[in-house]
Amino acid sequence: MLARFRRSALGALSLALLVASPAAALDVKTVKAQLTTVSGVGDVTHTLQPGSTWPELALGSGDSLRIQLTVSESGSPVVPAYAAVQFVDADGRDSEYAVGVKATGKASFVLNTDKLPNSLRAAASPLKATLLLSSPGSKPVSWALGSVTLPAAPADVTPTRRRHDLPPRAGEPAFAPQPEITHTFRVEEKTVAFPKAAAGVAALVLPWGVLFSLIGKISSSLQFVTPPTMMYALFVCLVGLEALILRYWAGWRLYELLGPFIGLAVVTAYVGTVGLRAARVERLKAGGKP
Numbered sequence: 001m002l003a004r005f006r007r008s009a010l011g012a013l014s015l016a017l018l019v020a021s022p023a024a025a026l027d028v029k030t031v032k033a034q035l036t037t038v039s040g041v042g043d044v045t046h047t048l049q050p051g052s053t054w055p056e057l058a059l060g061s062g063d064s065l066r067i068q069l070t071v072s073e074s075g076s077p078v079v080p081a082y083a084a085v086q087f088v089d090a091d092g093r094d095s096e097y098a099v100g101v102k103a104t105g106k107a108s109f110v111l112n113t114d115k116l117p118n119s120l121r122a123a124a125s126p127l128k129a130t131l132l133l134s135s136p137g138s139k140p141v142s143w144a145l146g147s148v149t150l151p152a153a154p155a156d157v158t159p160t161r162r163r164h165d166l167p168p169r170a171g172e173p174a175f176a177p178q179p180e181i182t183h184t185f186r187v188e189e190k191t192v193a194f195p196k197a198a199a200g201v202a203a204l205v206l207p208w209g210v211l212f213s214l215i216g217k218i219s220s221s222l223q224f225v226t227p228p229t230m231m232y233a234l235f236v237c238l239v240g241l242e243a244l245i246l247r248y249w250a251g252w253r254l255y256e257l258l259g260p261f262i263g264l265a266v267v268t269a270y271v272g273t274v275g276l277r278a279a280r281v282e283r284l285k286a287g288g289k290p
Contacts, residue, residue, distance in 0.1 A: 025139040026080055031069045038062040054146035056126060061151050065111040077105025085109050086130040089123035113151055125149040230275030237268035
């Protein structure tokens, strides 16, 4: 009975300690807000401590506001499940935008007045900015950063319409005519002037003319000797090797070529050795030099 009572008491004490133990809290020590203007005259940087806010920042056209911070939990960097900056305009309408957080816990958010979302373009200034962070099992963070005044949107500028924005506005056609598309499927061939063409033909034909004229002059002094039979066999083997290479280039794979090519190469080497020796013997018999 006493042992059962002790177990019950220990269980109740453990439950009470678990309930009373505080949840881990997300920690942001400082927030750095950097305002960059087009002219550079109004550039300013504010470093916020917990509970502090920046003075009202007035952004002009082309200005940008960069918010930088580091998120940690129990002294270690952490990536929260939700990180965003909330803007609430003067009419009470709010909009939230995600903040990118790296694995090191460093987060950054940039607000560029040239690339404002549509919800902020129509917002009534000033806007109150709030940093929101949360993760399961951790206390969320809600840090009021300060107020921001955005440049007024021109009244005569309407948002750019896209094709899928249906139905069309009154008096505006759903489909506007597009510019005609022209294609050039084949470029006209260039013609070469006759003097250039004639010079090219002459440069091509002239070497052949010189070759044939020289052959005609020395043909009477040449002595044609019938080569040995093995030389014809060597020629056939060389043609066979060339045919194998062409077949490989046309569709064979390397392993399909190696077998017949190596075998024919060995035969060609033997036939070439015998044929060249026979040709040397015939040349020596005819009175040639060794």
